[in-house]
Amino acid sequence: ILNVEQSPQSLHVQEGDSTNFTCSFPSSNFYALHWYRWETAKSPEALFVMTLNGDEKKKGRISATLNTKEGYSYLYIKGSQPEDSATYLCAFYYTGNQFYFGTGTSLTVIP
Amino acid sequence: DVKVTQSSRYLVKRTGEKVFLECVQDMDHENMFWYRQDPGLGLRLIYFSYDVKMKEKGDIPEGYSVSREKKERFSLILESASTNQTSMYLCASRPLQVYYGYTFGSGTRLTVV
Numbered sequence: 001i002l003n004v005e006q007s008p009q010s011l012h013v014q015e016g017d018s019t020n021f022t023c024s025f026p027s028s029n030f031y032a033l034h035w036y037r038w039e040t041a042k043s044p045e046a047l048f049v050m051t052l053n054g055d056e057k058k059k060g061r062i063s064a065t066l067n068t069k070e071g072y073s074y075l076y077i078k079g080s081q082p083e084d085s086a087t088y089l090c091a092f093y094y095t096g097n098q099f100y101f102g103t104g105t106s107l108t109v110i111p
Numbered sequence: 112d113v114k115v116t117q118s119s120r121y122l123v124k125r126t127g128e129k130v131f132l133e134c135v136q137d138m139d140h141e142n143m144f145w146y147r148q149d150p151g152l153g154l155r156l157i158y159f160s161y162d163v164k165m166k167e168k169g170d171i172p173e174g175y176s177v178s179r180e181k182k183e184r185f186s187l188i189l190e191s192a193s194t195n196q197t198s199m200y201l202c203a204s205r206p207l208q209v210y211y212g213y214t215f216g217s218g219t220r221l222t223v224v
Contacts, residue, residue, distance in 0.1 A: 031209050032209040032210060043115070043201075043216060043217050044201070044213070044215045046213065046214075051209075091213075093209045098156060098169070099209075099213070101146075101155075102153055103153035104153060
């Protein structure tokens, strides 16, 4: 079982604040990393698929960066809104057709 | 709208019962997965399948089995349910290529009493 760590475990921010969190993974044999958003009572939804060192992806106010050499990815949310409240998961592809999921960062945006 | 459908949202079963969790996808994906999610532990892979009648153990297969008789359907079976199998179960599918994300079902909250 691979160690995919996400930090912080939970986060409370005020509406309008920008925030970021981290996914750390083994830096060897990198293939792909996914970010998902999981809202309460819904299914996890894919945000980004990242494959190349230096990748930067953006979707609205949310963006992600990838550093495969040092084994981390950052997810940024600019100007957080209450609807951004969710658990954000990263998933690291290792081998054998498997992705390993982190334990997630739970974000609560306070109006 | 493409989707993964899990047959039950909430399920309560008694210890020792045989439990079937059904999952159907309509995207013609090769891969299908069963995860369980427990607080503080993240998503843990139980079993996955990359083709009809093929199955591979994940990280926590003990106490579970699976069946994939058709490409679109992947069933998780709890042979004799126990209280430590109380959990949220998520089914997911994905194309073979790693550059595509998972599509998840809405989950089944199973309580074993």
